[in-house]
Amino acid sequence: ANTLAPSVRLNNGLEMPVIGLGTYLANEGECERAVRDAIDAGYRHIDTAYLYGNEKEVGNAIRSKIDEGAIRREDVFIVTKLWNTFHRPDQVEKAFQKSFENLNLTYIDLYLIHFPLAYKQVHKDGSDRTPQSVDDVNLFPNVNGRPVYDDIDYVDTWRAMEGLLQTGNVRSIGVSNFDIPQMERLLSQVTITPVTNQVECHPNHNQLPLIKYCNDRNITVTAYSPLGRPYLAKNNLAINDPKVQAIAAAHNKTPAQVVLRYSYQNGAIVIPKSTKQQRIKENFNILDFSLTPEEMNVMNSFNNE
Ligand SMILES: NC(=O)C1=CN([C@@H]2O[C@H](COP(=O)(O)OP(=O)(O)OC[C@H]3O[C@@H](n4cnc5c(N)ncnc54)[C@H](OP(=O)(O)O)[C@@H]3O)[C@@H](O)[C@H]2O)C=CC1
Numbered sequence: 001a002n003t004l005a006p007s008v009r010l011n012n013g014l015e016m017p018v019i020g021l022g023t024y025l026a027n028e029g030e031c032e033r034a035v036r037d038a039i040d041a042g043y044r045h046i047d048t049a050y051l052y053g054n055e056k057e058v059g060n061a062i063r064s065k066i067d068e069g070a071i072r073r074e075d076v077f078i079v080t081k082l083w084n085t086f087h088r089p090d091q092v093e094k095a096f097q098k099s100f101e102n103l104n105l106t107y108i109d110l111y112l113i114h115f116p117l118a119y120k121q122v123h124k125d126g127s128d129r130t131p132q133s134v135d136d137v138n139l140f141p142n143v144n145g146r147p148v149y150d151d152i153d154y155v156d157t158w159r160a161m162e163g164l165l166q167t168g169n170v171r172s173i174g175v176s177n178f179d180i181p182q183m184e185r186l187l188s189q190v191t192i193t194p195v196t197n198q199v200e201c202h203p204n205h206n207q208l209p210l211i212k213y214c215n216d217r218n219i220t221v222t223a224y225s226p227l228g229r230p231y232l233a234k235n236n237l238a239i240n241d242p243k244v245q246a247i248a249a250a251h252n253k254t255p256a257q258v259v260l261r262y263s264y265q266n267g268a269i270v271i272p273k274s275t276k277q278q279r280i281k282e283n284f285n286i287l288d289f290s291l292t293p294e295e296m297n298v299m300n301s302f303n304n305e
């Protein structure tokens with residue numbers, strides 16, 4: 001059997017594995033196999049979202065692994081997210097229910113507010129009709145390419161998220177893409193503290209102040225785009241840099257592993273996405289080495305804030 005990643009204890013007492021599989025752009029036909037490969041490689045945490053359109057495939061993969069006897073439901077941590085068009089408090093349960101049905105997994109471990117901003121809810125057919133179901137909603141309402149926002153306070157959305165815990169269908173709730181002032185405002189007004197804040201986090205955007213802010217309050221930070229999305233070909237991306245290649249060579253690791261290890265050593269949970277079996281394994285294999293303080297300093301130099 002594969003070695004599993006350790007878990008962190010969340011502020012509600014539940015445990016969340018420190019490495020998860022990302023699934024944004026894990027498309028139809030490849031997502032299910034990638035999730036199965038990840039379970040085989042030792043991953044016990046999968047990150048999806050209603051937005052990604054692959055919740056059914058994620059659920060199918062997990063159920064097939066449960067049916068095979070490879071895992072039990074309680075061995076895996078499944079995360080999905082509330083999209084921006086469903087922030088109205090009376091829409092939150094409906095949107096959750098849709099994700100819950102798509103995943104079809106007895107319960108969901110963690111449900112996140114995907115962004116601290118709301119989009120207006122309009123029908124995807126372009127008419128003025130009120131959408132009758134979640135799948136009727138245009139996920140990117142826009143006028144001439146500009147998003148159409150709705151004036152809904154994320155504090156009100158959060159209170160509806162709190163209500164979901166009563167159903168027993170979701171065990172933890174959290175947020176995503178919240179900055180420190182937004183966290184501060186949320187925490188000052190609500191009773192249940194988010195278990196995590198999932199944010200963009202990699203050497204070029206290392207989020208050290210946010211990690212400290214959250215960890216001081218017993219909130220984990222989940223690092224999304226932890227490789228820095230190499231396909232966007234940004235300048236100065238750590239994963240492509242000779243200094244990172246040298247650090248990797250010194251540890252007999254790959255640049256991707258060094259980049260993931262860096263955010264992990266900074267205290268973040270990492271959720272790299274890959275649909276390639278070899279990379280899925282590679283990205284998981286970051287727990288058997290550590291970066292020295294000098295190497296961490298080199299990695300810190302990529303931060304561009
Ligand atoms: N809450 C939010 O708003 C957001 C959440 N997320 C979540 O975080 C996850 C990860 O972030 P994501 O944006 O996908 O970006 P990542 O930083 O994880 O990069 C993924 C890209 O890197 C490639 N890749 C994977 N492994 C390696 C490797 N070892 N070496 C070189 N290239 C590699 C993948 O290609 P290939 O698949 O071909 O291997 C893919 O193109 C998402 O999938 C999603 O679940 C992401 C963005 C926003």
Ligand SMILES: O=C1CO[C@H](CO)[C@@H](O)[C@@H]1O
Nearest residue numbers: 024025049051114115177
């Ligand atoms: O989760 C996500 C995946 O990436 C998308 C495109 O950048 C984001 O909009 C979204 O937050």
